[in-house]
Amino acid sequence: MQVIQALLILAFAAPAVGLMATLALGQRRSKGTGIASTAVSLVLSILILSSFLSSGKAATEGITYIPQLNIGFSLYAYPISVVLLLMSSIVFFAAAAGGNVKGIKYKGSVSLLLLFQVAATGLFLSGNLLMYFIFWDIGVIAAYFMISALGTGGRRRSGMKFLIYSFAASVLLLLGIIMLYYYSPAVSGLHSFSIPYLIANASSIPDGIQTAIFALLFVAFMIKMPVFPLHSWMADAYADAPTEGSMLVSGVLSKFGAYGMLLLFLMLPIAKNYSQYVFALAAVSTFYAVFVAMRQTDLKKVLAYTSMAEMGIILAGIASLDQIGISGAIFGMLAHGVTIALAFLVAGSVEMMFGERNLALLKGIGRSAQVPSYMFIIAILGITGMPLTAGFIADLLIFIGAFGAFGLYGLIPLAAIILMGSYLYFFVEKSFFSHGPSSPHEFSIGALQKFSYALLAGSVFIIGSLPFLILNAINLLKVL
Amino acid sequence: MVLQIYGLLPLATAAAVVLVGLADLFYRNDKAAAYAVGTLFAALSIEGIFFLEFAASPLRLGILYITPFTSFFMVLFGAALLMVTMLSSSHSDKFSRFALLSGFVSVGIILVISGTSLIELILALELISISTSFLILSGGKKRVEAATKFFILGGLSVSIFTFAMALLFQGNPSLSIAPMQPGLLTGIAVLVSILFAVALSFEASLFPFNLWVPDVYEGSSTDVTALLAGVNKKVAFVVIFEVFFVMLSAYRSEFSGIFALLSIITMFFGNIIALVQDNVKRMFAYSAISQAGYITIGLAVGTAFGLESSMFQIFAHTFMIIGAFAIVAMLESKNIKTYREYSGLFYRSKFAAISLSLIMLSMAGIPPLIGFDGKLFLFSSAVSSGMVYLAVIGIINSLISIYYYIRLMGFMFTEKEGRKLNASRTTIAVVIISLFAVVVLGIYPTPVLHYAALASSFL
Numbered sequence: 001m002q003v004i005q006a007l008l009i010l011a012f013a014a015p016a017v018g019l020m021a022t023l024a025l026g027q028r029r030s031k032g033t034g035i036a037s038t039a040v041s042l043v044l045s046i047l048i049l050s051s052f053l054s055s056g057k058a059a060t061e062g063i064t065y066i067p068q069l070n071i072g073f074s075l076y077a078y079p080i081s082v083v084l085l086l087m088s089s090i091v092f093f094a095a096a097a098g099g100n101v102k103g104i105k106y107k108g109s110v111s112l113l114l115l116f117q118v119a120a121t122g123l124f125l126s127g128n129l130l131m132y133f134i135f136w137d138i139g140v141i142a143a144y145f146m147i148s149a150l151g152t153g154g155r156r157r158s159g160m161k162f163l164i165y166s167f168a169a170s171v172l173l174l175l176g177i178i179m180l181y182y183y184s185p186a187v188s189g190l191h192s193f194s195i196p197y198l199i200a201n202a203s204s205i206p207d208g209i210q211t212a213i214f215a216l217l218f219v220a221f222m223i224k225m226p227v228f229p230l231h232s233w234m235a236d237a238y239a240d241a242p243t244e245g246s247m248l249v250s251g252v253l254s255k256f257g258a259y260g261m262l263l264l265f266l267m268l269p270i271a272k273n274y275s276q277y278v279f280a281l282a283a284v285s286t287f288y289a290v291f292v293a294m295r296q297t298d299l300k301k302v303l304a305y306t307s308m309a310e311m312g313i314i315l316a317g318i319a320s321l322d323q324i325g326i327s328g329a330i331f332g333m334l335a336h337g338v339t340i341a342l343a344f345l346v347a348g349s350v351e352m353m354f355g356e357r358n359l360a361l362l363k364g365i366g367r368s369a370q371v372p373s374y375m376f377i378i379a380i381l382g383i384t385g386m387p388l389t390a391g392f393i394a395d396l397l398i399f400i401g402a403f404g405a406f407g408l409y410g411l412i413p414l415a416a417i418i419l420m421g422s423y424l425y426f427f428v429e430k431s432f433f434s435h436g437p438s439s440p441h442e443f444s445i446g447a448l449q450k451f452s453y454a455l456l457a458g459s460v461f462i463i464g465s466l467p468f469l470i471l472n473a474i475n476l477l478k479v480l
Numbered sequence: 481m482v483l484q485i486y487g488l489l490p491l492a493t494a495a496a497v498v499l500v501g502l503a504d505l506f507y508r509n510d511k512a513a514a515y516a517v518g519t520l521f522a523a524l525s526i527e528g529i530f531f532l533e534f535a536a537s538p539l540r541l542g543i544l545y546i547t548p549f550t551s552f553f554m555v556l557f558g559a560a561l562l563m564v565t566m567l568s569s570s571h572s573d574k575f576s577r578f579a580l581l582s583g584f585v586s587v588g589i590i591l592v593i594s595g596t597s598l599i600e601l602i603l604a605l606e607l608i609s610i611s612t613s614f615l616i617l618s619g620g621k622k623r624v625e626a627a628t629k630f631f632i633l634g635g636l637s638v639s640i641f642t643f644a645m646a647l648l649f650q651g652n653p654s655l656s657i658a659p660m661q662p663g664l665l666t667g668i669a670v671l672v673s674i675l676f677a678v679a680l681s682f683e684a685s686l687f688p689f690n691l692w693v694p695d696v697y698e699g700s701s702t703d704v705t706a707l708l709a710g711v712n713k714k715v716a717f718v719v720i721f722e723v724f725f726v727m728l729s730a731y732r733s734e735f736s737g738i739f740a741l742l743s744i745i746t747m748f749f750g751n752i753i754a755l756v757q758d759n760v761k762r763m764f765a766y767s768a769i770s771q772a773g774y775i776t777i778g779l780a781v782g783t784a785f786g787l788e789s790s791m792f793q794i795f796a797h798t799f800m801i802i803g804a805f806a807i808v809a810m811l812e813s814k815n816i817k818t819y820r821e822y823s824g825l826f827y828r829s830k831f832a833a834i835s836l837s838l839i840m841l842s843m844a845g846i847p848p849l850i851g852f853d854g855k856l857f858l859f860s861s862a863v864s865s866g867m868v869y870l871a872v873i874g875i876i877n878s879l880i881s882i883y884y885y886i887r888l889m890g891f892m893f894t895e896k897e898g899r900k901l902n903a904s905r906t907t908i909a910v911v912i913i914s915l916f917a918v919v920v921l922g923i924y925p926t927p928v929l930h931y932a933a934l935a936s937s938f939l
Contacts, residue, residue, distance in 0.1 A: 066926050068933060069860070130856075134847035141846060144886075149893055156890055167882045171875040174856070178863045178871065 004051045005061040008075040008125060011044040011085065015092075015117035022114060027107045031100075034110035035448075038093040041117065045082075045089040052082050053473055058196070060127050070190040076127030078196075079477040080262060083330055083470055084124040084255055087337040090459050091251040092117045098345050098452025099244025100150075109150050113244060116142035120252050124259065128193035129177045136173065136256055140166040143253055146245035147237055158236035165233035169223035173260070176216035180267075183209045195263065203269045210270040217264045218278075224257025225311045228285035235296075238304035239357075243348025246300060250307045251341040255333050258311060262318050262329060271321070278319040279406055286312030286416040294423050299357045300347045302427070303340065306383055309420055310336045316413050317398035325401015327474045328394055334463060334470060335390030339382035342456040345449075346376040353443050359431045366433040371445060373432045375453050380428065382460045384421030390463040393471075486531075487539045487546050490554055490594070493524050494586040501580025513579045514569035518562055524586070525558025532931055538938065544594040545657075552935035553593040553718055556795055560710045561586055563802045563913055566906045567703040567809060577618045578703075584611040585711070593718055598645050598655040598727075601719060602638060609634040609683075612704075612712055619701035626699030629692045637682035637689075644675035648727075657722050662730035669728075673735035676723050677742065683716030685772050686742045687749040697765035702809030705761070709768045710802040714794050717775060724779070725787060725939045732782050739780035740870060747773030747877040754884050758818050761808050763884055764801065767843060770877060771797045774858055777870050781861045784936055789857035791932040792925070796854040796917070800839050803914025807836045810907045819888055824896025831903055833892045835911045840885040842918045845878045850922035857929070 018037025022030045052059070062074025092113065100109045119139035126132045140163070148159025181191050183205045184198055192198070205213070223230045238246050265271045271278075286309045293305035314336065317329030349372040351357050354365060366373040378389075385395035395417065402410030463470060497520045504513035531551035538547040561582060568578045584607055591604035613634065616627040649655065651665040665672060681689040697705045724735055750770025757763040775797070778790030810832065816822060826833040842849035855878060859871040903911075921928055 065924060066929060068926075068929060069857075134852075137847050137852075141841070145893075148890065156894075160886065160890065163886055164879075164883065167879055171879050175859070175863075175871055175875050178856075178860050179868070182860070182863050 002055070002059065004048060004055060004059045004077060005075075007044060007048045007051060008059065008061050008077055011041060011048060012075060012118075012121055012125060014041045014044060015114050015121055019111060019114040019118060022107065022111050030107045030110040031096075034096040034113060035093075037114060038089065038096040038117065041121070042089040042093045045085045048077060049082050049086055049473060052077055052476075056476060060196075062127055070192050071130055072128060073131055074127035074194070075125045076195060077125065079474050080259065080330055081124045081126075082473055083334050084259055085121065086470075087255070087334040088117070088120045088124060088252045090455065091247060091337055091341045092120070094341055094345065094452040094456050095244040095247045097455070098449045099247065099348065100242060105150060109146075109242070109244065112142050112146050112150070113248070116146070116248055116252070120256075123256055127195055129180065129195060129198065130193040132195075132260070133170070133173055133177055137170055139253060139256060140170065143237075143241075143245065143249050146248070147241045150242045151240045151245060152242065153240045154236070155240045158233075158240040161233045162237040165223050165230070169220040169257075172216045172220040176213050176220065179209065179213050179216070180205075183213070199263075199267050202267045205268075207270060210268050214264065214268050214270055214274065217260065221257040221261040221264065225254055225261065225315065226257070226308060227281060227312065227315060228288045228308075231285075231289075231308055234308060235301050235304045238307070238344075239298055239300040243345060243351075246303075246344040246347065247341040250304070250344060251337040254307065254311055255337060258314050258318075258329070258333050261315065262326070265318050265321060266326075275319045275321050276406065279316055279402070279410070282312045282315035282319055283413045283416075285309075285315070286413045290416045290420045290423070293420065297359050299350060299359055299362070300344070302359070302424075303343050303347055306343075306420060306424070307336070307340045309416060310340070310383065313395065313398055313413055313417065316402050316410075317394075320398070320401035320405040320410070322401040322404050324397050325405060327471065327477070328397025328399075328401055330474050330477075331390070331467070331470060332394035332398055335382065335394040335460075338456050338459045338463070339379055339389075339391060342375060342453070342460065343379035343383070345452060345456065346372045346379060349445050349449060353445070359427060362431045363434050365431070369445075371450060371453060373428075375457055376428065376432065378457045378460060380421070380424045382464070384417060384424065388461060388464050390460050390467075392464055393467040483539060484541055487541045487544060489527050490524060490546075490550075490590050491544065491587070493520050493527065494583065494590045496520050497586050498580065498583030501576065501583045504576040504579050508576065510569075510575040514565065514575055517579050517582065518565045518569070521558050521562035521565055521586070523558075525555050525562065528552070528554030528556075528558055532934065540596075543591070543596055543600055545596045546594050547935075547938040548931070549721070549935040549938045550594045552791065552931050553714075554590075555931075556714070556798055557586070557589050557593070557711060559913070560714075560798050560802060561589075561707075563806070563910045564703055564707045564710065566910050567706055567802075567806055570904055570906050574618050578615065581611045581615045581618075582707075584608075585615075585707075589711070589715060592715055592722075595722060596657055598648075598657065598723075601657070601722065602641060602645070605641075605683075605715075605719065606638060608712065608715060609638070612708065615704050615707065616696065616700040619704065620699050622695075622699035623701075626696040630696050633682050633689075633692050637679045640675055641679035644672055644679060647672050647675065657726050659729050660727055665731065669731045669734045673724070673728065673731065673738055676728075677720075677735065677738050680716050680720050680723070681742060683712060684720065684776075685713055685746075685769050686776060687746040687769070687773075690746070690749075690769050690772075693769055694762050694765040697768075698759065698762055702761065702805050702812055705765075706802045706805035706809070709765075709805065710798045713768070713772060714798055717790070717794055720779060721787070721939060725782070729939075736780055736782050739776050739782075740867070743773045743776035743780050743870065744873050745773075746770065746776060747873065749773075751877050751880040751884075755880065757884070758820075760817060760819065760822060760888065761805075761812070763888070764804055764808065767881065767884070768797070768801055770881060771801075771843065773877070774855060774874060777858045777862055777874055780870060781865050781867055783861060783865050784933070785857075785864060786861040787936040787939060788929065788932045789854070789861045791935055792857055792929055793854035795928055795932065796842075796850040796921075799914045799917035800843055800851060803911050803918065804836065804839045804843075806907050806910040806914065807832050807839075810903050811901070814901055819891050822888060823891040823894040824898050825892040825901075827896060828898045829901040829903065831908070831911075832901065835915055837889050837892065838915060838918055840889065842922065844882050844885045848923045850918050850925065853922060853925040853929075
């Protein structure tokens with residue numbers, strides 16, 4: 001067994017061990033356990049990335065445990081999974097350190113976070129679609145409990161809405177992958193859920209069936225990303241989740257859908273026929289999200305809709321079906337994950353300090369809450385794709401790809417980004433840095449939260465200024 | 481010769497339960513009787529595992545025909561009866577009745593799962609059904625109503641079954657459970673299939689012959705409800721396997737549509753009515769109906785994989801529903817019955833709330849729990865034989881069912897302080913057995929699937 005395979009197993013086992021330790025240890029030790037476990041995961045994911053770069057080829061490790069149906073559990077390291085694993089471990093580490101500052105229900109919150117990490121690690125590293133589906137559902141359950149048990153405001157209702165949409169997605173997904181399994185060619189009488197096998201062989205599925213599978217999976221991933229018009233669960237879920245819940249649902253859970261969407265486009269050749277419509281949908285979704293964001297007064301809801309706009313841009317990159325565009329989409333997932341997590345961490349800090357998220361009431365907080373305010377500026381720089389931030393490389397690659405595929409039409413969503421950027425700067429100026437009396441605050445942020453800020457903001461800049469670290473890995477994706 | 485003595489073991493074990501029940505009537509030592517009955521049911525289950533592992537070749541002993549199909553269900557029903565016995569043993573005042581009647585039920589079950597002729601089947605079914613009527617009478621708020629409904633509909637079912645047998649006999653002058661030649665039932669194959677399906681739908685609780693189910697489930701005491709949902713209903717499916725997939729196997733194309741229709745309407749009926757329930761026990765009754773609909777998907781598919789998946793789902797649902805009713809019974813004894821009364825359960829009993837949540841998530845088909853595996857296999861079997869519409873409808877129903885399970889979970893995890901609730905040791909033991917099946921066999925379903933495949937290959 002090579003080093004990378006051992007690392008893959010360790011990376012999957014780390015959050016699971018952490019989860020069991022948290023459940024076994026008492027309430028007071030759970031925060032420490034959570035931070036330690038997510039830190040180990042981050043180190044492991046960096047090691048996986050570097051050993052993947054040095055070996056330069058995909059690695060798998062797995063067992064078959066239902067031989068009758070050729071169903072197995074396998075871990076698969078290839079460009080997309082390695083990059084997404086890195087993104088998720090950064091966000092999880094930051095969420096474990098910076099989330100749940102008030103210390104309500106520590107044990108529950110850390111256990112759910114680690115359960116979510118088991119799901120995310122399993123999903124991103126999964127080498128077959130059935131495991132992808134299983135971890136998807138575990139992630140949904142973890143997120144549901146995060147929202148409905150630990151959230152704020154109308155958490156029960158938001159959690160229910162989230163869950164119903166998510167399960168609608170997951171049943172469509174299940175039906176889609178079962179069809180993919182049976183209609184793809186069999187090797188010596190056995191079908192396979194294996195992702196590399198399906199990417200290589202799904203093209204022999206008849207066109208009619210491919211269209212049906214495409215429709216099922218596309219809708220499922222649309223819900224999860226989310227893309228207009230199936231996004232209505234999003235704003236409430238992001239807003240009512242606790243800080244770490246918002247960070248994880250927007251940063252990691254939305255990537256479940258984006259990753260699936262990418263796999264779908266890589267897998268089914270029929271996707272080419274629909275790529276221009278998908279691109280149009282992505283553009284509509286982006287503009288819609290930006291316009292809705294402008295009408296929001298809740299800080300978290302503004303961020304929720306900017307997140308949706310970003311996901312629209314990523315979908316545009318995927319739909320370009322072009323090497324550069326797809327690389328951009330993968331890079332965009334990484335960039336979006338860390339940036340939006342940073343933004344939601346700020347929202348959480350602001351809410352904790354001032355007890356308020358309403359932008360009309362938050363005045364001049366830049367003076368009393370300097371760290372969050374400047375971090376928010378960094379997040380906005382990342383979201384709008386300023387050079388040196390991670391978002392810049394992502395947008396650049398995505399729009400080069402989109403221009404190649406759709407010509408000048410490909411650049412239309414760029415207008416949405418500009419619009420969104422100008423709005424975000426405008427509202428920061430109006431609320432965070434307004435003149436006049438500053439809102440009173442009750443709490444100040446602690447060392448762990450500052451560390452979490454530094455981690456996320458550092459990632460935004462490191463990834464943005466040294467993009468080749470990631471692009472070298474993405475360039476190994478020679479499936480197109 | 482030695483093997484033949486082994487072959488008589490299951491029936492002897494079941495008969496021993498009857499003897500224990502009789503002895504208990506005279507000596508009234510319920511505790512000892514409970515241990516004895518429980519041990520005998522556990523032995524039944526272990527004998528089944530033994531047959532599956534070591535004696536895979538079929539064994540014919542007069543009216544008993546023991547194949548891996550028999551052994552698979554012996555394991556299942558042995559475990560199910562053991563769990564029901566444990567639940568029942570906490571009502572010590574009624575245990576002697578339970579011991580005797582469950583003995584008759586188990587004799588009936590052995591005869592059904594190893595039956596060789598339709599006559600034997602019908603007698604065994606009657607034995608089970610009459611004993612169960614008396615069990616229903618032994619406790620519960622509306623027991624007379626429940627027992628009467630159960631008895632009358634059981635009688636109706638048997639008479640329809642007999643009529644179908646008579647029609648069948650006209651074309652095929654033998655009542656033994658062996659594959660019939662194709663072409664013997666010219667013109668009446670569909671009619672015979674419909675009549676058998678109707679007769680068995682009463683017990684298997686398929687729509688529209690299941691209207692008695694919620695009333696009877698609610699009216700009888702919860703350990704008997706667990707028996708009805710976990711054992712009696714599954715016995716009806718065993719009879720369906722024997723009648724349709726052994727005797728009438730040559731007419732598969734004629735009856736496949738009947739099962740497809742029954743499955744679709746049953747799933748929708750169970751799930752939609754369960755949505756509007758307020759009483760948790762009734763909700764589980766309707767959800768059990770919808771689960772019967774899922775099981776029927778495999779029968780409609782009718783391929784080896786379809787039957788295997790049905791058997792897997794029968795296995796899965798038995799453990800889930802008995803575990804669920806164990807917790808419902810525990811809470812019912814503390815007068816907690818409706819959704820609203822379940823609120824704050826997590827803060828009163830973490831054990832009950834977490835176990836019930838896991839069981840409900842499994843029923844809803846959330847991976848990696850056993851209910852997901854069952855649905856995965858069933859929907860896969862439908863897709864693999866080109867019946868994609870069944871998979872689609874099944875999946876729509878899974879989505880509907882999520883709502884009522886999650887709604888109850890929402891109540892259970894509401895913050896509300898209350899008096900702590902303690903579970904009895906037997907309840908905890910039953911729930912742990914159920915959770916073992918739900919979680920461990922959910923993550924690693926291979927052995928169950930393997931034995932289900934072995935069992936279905938002997939149909």
